Amino acid sequence: MQATPSPQVIEEAIRWMVILQSGQASPEDYEACERWQEAHPQHQLAWDRLGQLDQQVRQIPPPLARATLHDERRISQRMNNMLQRRQVLKLAVLVGGSAGLLGLGYQKLPWRPMLADYTTAVGESRHVALMDATDIHLNTASALDVDYDASVRLFRFYQGEILLTTGHQQAFAQRNFIVETSHGQIRALGTRFLVRDHENGILVSVFDGAVEVAAAGVKRIVQAGYSLVFSRQQLGSLLEASRDSLAWINGVIVARNMKLSLLLQELERYRHGTIRCAAEVAELRISGVFPVHDIDKALDAVADTLGLEIKRSWFYRTLLDRVR
Structure with missing residues (x-):
């Protein structure tokens, strides 16, 4: 025994x-x-x-x-x-x-x-409609607290990725709409925007209206069609916001001439374990639409498209490599 x-x-x-x-x-x-x-x-x-x-x-x-x-x-x-x-x-x-x-x-x-108010597990997505008509979509492995008082609608973002569409119910319209993150704050100015964990801080992408980002002692307005990454140390440059980044709401990832290594990094977010590729194929480019709720099916499609071999081992470890 x-x-x-x-x-x-x-x-x-x-x-x-x-x-x-x-x-x-x-x-x-x-x-x-x-x-x-x-x-x-x-x-x-x-x-x-x-x-x-x-x-x-x-x-x-x-x-x-x-x-x-x-x-x-x-x-x-x-x-x-x-x-x-x-x-x-x-x-x-x-x-x-x-x-x-x-x-x-x-x-x-x-x-x-x-213990957050709203959470999703790895591979799960969720839609929440709040009483002020604000819509929240949570992507895989996300966590968010919501706290309303007389002057503010406060959203504490802990991890993952969320899409927020601000509500305009009259009783709430005059209250500031703030997303608080570990790197700074985002104030919505009547808008639809995405907040996501990024390796260099927090990524915010605006699709309607505008937001004000306050981080690193600086404030900056981000208009619709643009995104930036901010951290406690700096605000990044404005970049074009791609609507392909919202494809997860429909259960897919859209790849347009994407590096294989980056696509696998995205797919890895939706299940436990590791998904890697050999260094010699990491720079291969691929385009397509891949399901996030059936990662094995997505990987099979990637392998077929690029002529690769999938090697699966215990503990959810997956490697894509050239056929030997």
């Missing part, structure tokens, strides 16, 4: 599970987790037992709708807190029965996006 994993190993396993399910895990994170599992039999045992509850952790029901945003936010937070604690308790009991681990792990792990 295998020994029960130690509390320290349990904590490490839960930490890895949260990282890999966060929607922001890098290929290096997956490789590091794999090395961690191989380092000791207890690591593999803890990981296998966590996997038994993986599906239960993902099936947390969404908060019930309420008459006002204030009530909805308060009740949804309460429900999410209760349900998350219940699921983590299951993990601790299943893996090692260590109640003491629960309090320690909960404080250290990045729970905040998981």
